[in-house]
Amino acid sequence: MTVRADHLVVACNVLAVAQVDQITDRSAIYAKIRLEAGVKRAAELFQRAVALNSALGRDGVANLLGIADGDTIPQIVLEVASRVPLQQLSRANRRSDDLACAFDRATFVAALRAKWH
Numbered sequence: 276m277t278v279r280a281d282h283l284v285v286a287c288n289v290l291a292v293a294q295v296d297q298i299t300d301r302s303a304i305y306a307k308i309r310l311e312a313g314v315k316r317a318a319e320l321f322q323r324a325v326a327l328n329s330a331l332g333r334d335g336v337a338n339l340l341g342i343a344d345g346d347t348i349p350q351i352v353l354e355v356a357s358r359v360p361l362q363q364l365s366r367a368n369r370r371s372d373d374l375a376c377a378f379d380r381a382t383f384v385a386a387l388r389a390k391w392h
Contacts (some may be wrong), residue, residue, distance in 0.1 A: 276319055280353045285312040286320035287327065287348070322376045327356045330378045339384065355386045 289307045298304060301321070308317035331337040331348070342348065361376035 277358045278320055278323060280350065280357045282312040282314060282320055283323055283327070283353050283357045286317070286324040287353075290321070290324045290328065322361060323356055326361055326377050327352075330356075330380065330383060351387065351390055355383065355390055359383050359386050 286308050289304060289311060292298075293304050293307075305317040305321060308320050309315065312320060314320065327348075331342065331352075342352075356378070359378055359382055362379055364375060364377055
């Protein structure tokens with residue numbers, strides 16, 4: 276399923292605030308995403324925001340793109356992250372309970388390169 280890039284921006288911002296404020300109640304995070312993005316379903320946005328956060332850090336996609344901590348995520352990255360399929364992760368491959376889905380690094384980078392050119 277794809278989402279709108281501007282809705283993904285909202286979800287990323289809500290997730291960032293939730294992390295800083297140490298909010299762990301997923302229903303409260305979903306409610307905030309629904310309210311601020313003006314959508315009825317927040318789970319997909321939440322999963323994509325978590326997957327993007329993970330991909331930028333763990334998989335080094337941020338380094339590949341030259342994004343440093345605190346930099347604004349380029350619009351092209353958000354557009355790709357809103358459309359690239361998410362992969363379900365098995366419980367054994369999860370780093371945390373929030374990371375149920377992830378972007379395949381090769382697919383994500385290939386989509387970025389295709390969009391770039």
